[in-house]
Amino acid sequence: MKKVLLALPALAVALAAVFASSGQSAEAAEVNLKLHAGAGENGYAVNMFLPATTYVRAGDTLTWDFKWDEPHSVTFGQPQGDPTVGDGSTSATYDGTGVVNSGLIFPEPGKESTYSVKFTKDGTYDYFCVIHPMMTGQVVVQGPGIGEQDTQVAVTARGDADYTSAIAALKAAAGSQAAKPVAVTAGTGGGKKYTLAVSSATDLVQGDVMQFFPASLNVGVNDQVEFVSSVQTPHDIAFPGPVDFNGPPPPEFANFDPFTDSVNYSPGVKLDNSKPVISPIIGVGFPGKSASFSFAKAGTYQYACILHVSQGMVGVINVGTNAPLPPNTGDSATATPSGTDGLWFVFGAVGLAIAATGVAFAASRR
Numbered sequence: 004m005k006k007v008l009l010a011l012p013a014l015a016v017a018l019a020a021v022f023a024s025s026g027q028s029a030e031a032a033e034v035n036l037k038l039h040a041g042a043g044e045n046g047y048a049v050n051m052f053l054p055a056t057t058y059v060r061a062g063d064t065l066t067w068d069f070k071w072d073e074p075h076s077v078t079f080g081q082p083q084g085d086p087t088v089g090d091g092s093t094s095a096t097y098d099g100t101g102v103v104n105s106g107l108i109f110p111e112p113g114k115e116s117t118y119s120v121k122f123t124k125d126g127t128y129d130y131f132c133v134i135h136p137m138m139t140g141q142v143v144v145q146g147p148g149i150g151e152q153d154t155q156v157a158v159t160a161r162g163d164a165d166y167t168s169a170i171a172a173l174k175a176a177a178g179s180q181a182a183k184p185v186a187v188t189a190g191t192g193g194g195k196k197y198t199l200a201v202s203s204a205t206d207l208v209q210g211d212v213m214q215f216f217p218a219s220l221n222v223g224v225n226d227q228v229e230f231v232s233s234v235q236t237p238h239d240i241a242f243p244g245p246v247d248f249n250g251p252p253p254p255e256f257a258n259f260d261p262f263t264d265s266v267n268y269s270p271g272v273k274l275d276n277s278k279p280v281i282s283p284i285i286g287v288g289f290p291g292k293s294a295s296f297s298f299a300k301a302g303t304y305q306y307a308c309i310l311h312v313s314q315g316m317v318g319v320i321n322v323g324t325n326a327p328l329p330p331n332t333g334d335s336a337t338a339t340p341s342g343t344d345g346l347w348f349v350f351g352a353v354g355l356a357i358a359a360t361g362v363a364f365a366a367s368r369r
């Protein structure tokens with residue numbers, strides 16, 4: 004008993020030290036932790052908040068960066084009106100009530116796009132991206148002494164780990180698409196019909212495979228190529244023909260909205276590279292799941308998905324004069340035709356319109 008009593012002063016000193024240090028950390032400078040709203044690499048969009056859950060104290064700030072060429076929002080609460088439009092500011096304060104909405108943010112070349120939210124009240128707050136319904140996150144604002152407060156090192160490590168597993172899942176989905184033989188059946192024009200896959204075989208919670216399978220295909224004159232999508236993410240097939248990639252948009256594109264318009268398209272339309280041809284949006288939940296083309300002339304036909312060209316969603320069809328060129332292996336990774344990067348400049352003007360309309364579609368599909 005005496006021993007215990009003697010020990011108490013030492014314990015008291017130790018406890019005082021603990022309280023002093025925890026008191027100190029509670030009064031420490033408010034932190035501003037950086038995380039990612041989406042990420043990706045050529046051919047793959049990871050549509051996730053990285054990491055999804057973050058632990059902070061009241062007074063702390065989170066800053067999301069938008070680095071990949073797929074627009075996202077950081078949205079708390081349910082926005083009224085057009086959810087793609089924010090209030091134009093790059094920061095906000097959230098106390099758990101009302102709405103904080105960045106609106107859609109597009110990364111701009113050479114500039115870091117970010118959105119910051121300062122949290123003023125304890126609570127657990129869900130947030131989401133307005134055009135990617137499965138892209139959700141949570142911020143846990145907790146008082147001193149309750150749970151762990153995140154550090155930048157911990158946030159970065161969890162975000163990196165989430166990205167690594169997401170990109171692996173997307174690449175596995177792409178790998179299984181690439182491994183499938185191209186379906187070849189009899190075409191209507193006396194030639195063959197090749198069926199190509201657009202993106203992955205099914206929707207993926209981690210994001211989107213922004214590729215055609217195969218991205219490079221050899222066919223013969225009068226053969227047909229049909230593109231089929233089995234995902235909800237909107238895609239289209241655009242053959243620019245003679246359009247000058249770096250010049251001003253031709254008249255066809257002045258008010259072009261890929262969600263409502265097509266250009267020179269009808270199913271099975273004959274291409275000869277003399278004019279641009281753009282299919283309607285295809286995908287699950289859209290009027291059409293496929294788009295088809297035939298080839299009237301030998302040549303090299305580059306194409307892209309207008310919405311995702313900047314993410315590497317491009318392909319090429321080589322049309323031989325007589326018999327098709329040697330058969331394809333279905334290897335998607337080999338084809339990144341040069342020249343299509345510039346397509347973005349042509350369609351850049353409609354980029355915002357595209358995204359805005361995309362939201363309406365995404366919202367209506369929810």
Ligand SMILES: [Cu+2]
Binds near residue numbers: 237239311
């Ligand atoms: Cu696309």
